[in-house]
Amino acid sequence: MEQCLACGGGPLKRSAKPVSFSYKGQVLTYQQPGEWCGVCGEGFLRKSDKEATDPVLADFQARLDNRLSPTEIRRIRKKLGLTQKQAGEMIGGGSLAFRRYETGKAVPPTGTENFLRVLDRHPDLRAELPKEVAA
Ligand SMILES: [Zn+2]
Structure with a gap:
């Protein structure tokens, strides 16, 4: 088990956690996969974790910007x-x-x-x- 870099505790656990993203006064809550600390709640994302949610955030921003998502x-x-x-x-x-x-x-x-x-x-x-x- 890995230790948390934020609090030194841990262990980190792989799961998806609800995360909020604000843009232009609107809030989107989505499930973010990553390694999450059970002690402080800090999350550590791999490249693939970010790539999994990039399209979700881009769709959200495009809708508010009146662009094609x-x-x-x-x-x-x-x-x-x-x-x-x-x-x-x-x-x-x-x-x-x-x-x-x-x-x-x-x-x-x-x-x-x-x-x-x-x-x-x-x-x-x-x-x-x-x-x-x-x-
Ligand atoms: Zn921690």
Whole structure:
């Protein structure tokens, strides 16, 4: 068992704990996986623990900012029948861009976001995009 770096007590226990996140006066409470101290309540997060909740926080912020959320970006991409790589090459940002948008690691430029909104309402316009994209 590991010792807690905050209080020197412990042991740390792997579990998910409710955590609150505030943004623009709104509070989101979500389950955060991590190693939690049973004595002081301090949590220690691995990279994978943060990655598990990044999309949840990004969705929350996007909603309050009136932007497309990672979940919506994924939904629109799938509606268009595109892989992440194809979407990045055809719509913008490059082959890795949509992976970053859909995991909440990056926010798409306004132009890309607006184009996605248009394609969401008029998915037939997908046929206007070039089918083959130069590598
Ligand atoms: Zn502790």
